[in-house]
Amino acid sequence: MSVFPHLVAELGRLLEPALAESATAAAIVLFTVLVRLALYPLSRAAFRGATPVAGMLPLLLQLPVFFLMYRAFTSGGELLGHRLFAAPLGARWSDALGDGGPFGAQGLVFLGLFGAIAAVATWSAVRGRRAAAVAAAAAATAAAASAPAGPVGRAGAKAKAKAGTKGGTNAGAKGAAKGAAKGAAKAGTKPGAKSGVKAEVAGAGGVVALSAEQQEVMRKLGGVLPLLSFATLITAAVLPLAAGLYMLTTTAWSVVERIWLQHRKERAEEKERAEREVDRAVDREVDGGVRSSL
Template identity: 70%
Template sequence: MSVFTHLVAQLGRLLEPVLAESATAAAIVLFTVLVRLALHPLSRAAFRGATPMAGCLPMLLQLPVFFVMYQAFSSAEVGGAANELLGHRLFAAPLGGRWTDALGEGGVFGAPGLVFLGLFAAIAVVAAWSAARGRRAAAAAPPVPVALPVGAAKGAAVKGAAAKYGAKGNAGAKGNAGAKGNAGAKGKGNAHAKAGAKASASVAASGLPQVTAEQQAMMRKLGGVLPLLSFGTLITAAVVPLAAGLYLLTTTAWTVAERVWLQHRKERQGDAAQRSSP
């Protein structure tokens, strides 16, 4: 933790001529950006997976960093010496202070309270942006092929063929050609059964994901709930030190912006591949 404290303090000193007492807050944002840049290759690999849980690994790897950030702005001493970070502020609010402390110093609209309100508003905007994009992505996702046993596919094909060509056979019977119509229905029904079985086998051999209808329904529900989890960051920011809240805001905004950029890049590559194909 002392290494982290030293790094943030050094970054704050570099920014102090420009940002004065808010330099340490800016150093926390810069530190968060450096962490996310280091994790970007993992985020890009997770995005290629195109699963609802894409990005979980980068999030898990950030937990130790967040824990260190929390401890650095909650402990009065670091390595046996006074914690110099606790004396720094973001405007009127100390970086080690919590929202409950701000409420006790001036209420919701006091000077420290307004800083926390600004933080909450920024987190809410990012969360709403994330939720809106998540819902659009879930609605635009192509349906996953549903696995059907070969016997079921064959039975469905036979039933459909019998219904289709049985009607033609009846019409043929009225024109004194019923035997021929029934023979045609039987032959074409067998052909459709073979085609249905062949299509089912080709889907299985193609390596495409095959799920049941119940699993598809569960995936749709999960895709609608996951974007709403972004608003849980608001609850966390209300109980952790202000410095940790800044970290949460920065990393959440980075995550959303990163996915927007990766999606845009993927679409551009797809368009380029379509133009180059004959």
């Protein structure tokens, strides 16, 4: 027996005093959670990279485990006779239909599995559509912001540039005083003290402007890709019950994991925005003090 089915069997023995015949089914769920915990660093890196290829890596690494589990519940062995309530873990939906129909003892177990998978798929599809809509809106905003300035905008920019050159000595003195005061405020030292001031350069935003065609492709993909979650429902109807449990658990984990990672990303962005607001408030206070001193 392979190491993965052996681990499931051992987990089932540990859970058997509490769950009786359904212990192996609970062991499959627990085993799937352990696999996803081991893949969490890759999932986090894929989320940060936000590329389809990186996002497929955790799924590809699960395929060998899934195939071993599939063989364990189809080719015989000690796991084949275990059950989830009235349904054997090696049974398929067709077997349940032949043994009492969809509302028989086995059929009700499969209907419960299908209902759980459909709920997770619906949840994933709704969140996927919302994320696609947000991404499309951000791309449209970036495209509008990167549009070339018109004649009026260019004239205004030239006027500002000319006005900025007339300050001469006064502007230079004000800039020097403002820089010294800001450096002292950030470094926590007196204006005359010698201290190294670290310069921070805010780069341009990382949002890439997309063309109208690319935005249309993103909109269409955003409408179709979330529906692929329902393919799990079709697969669970063909594979053994044990494989359906694995797929339900890993799909639900993926949805919850993405929500968690998105929550952490939003919290980090809020923290950065708060820090920028504090920096701007300090800049305004320093600028006011410099102007009053001049």
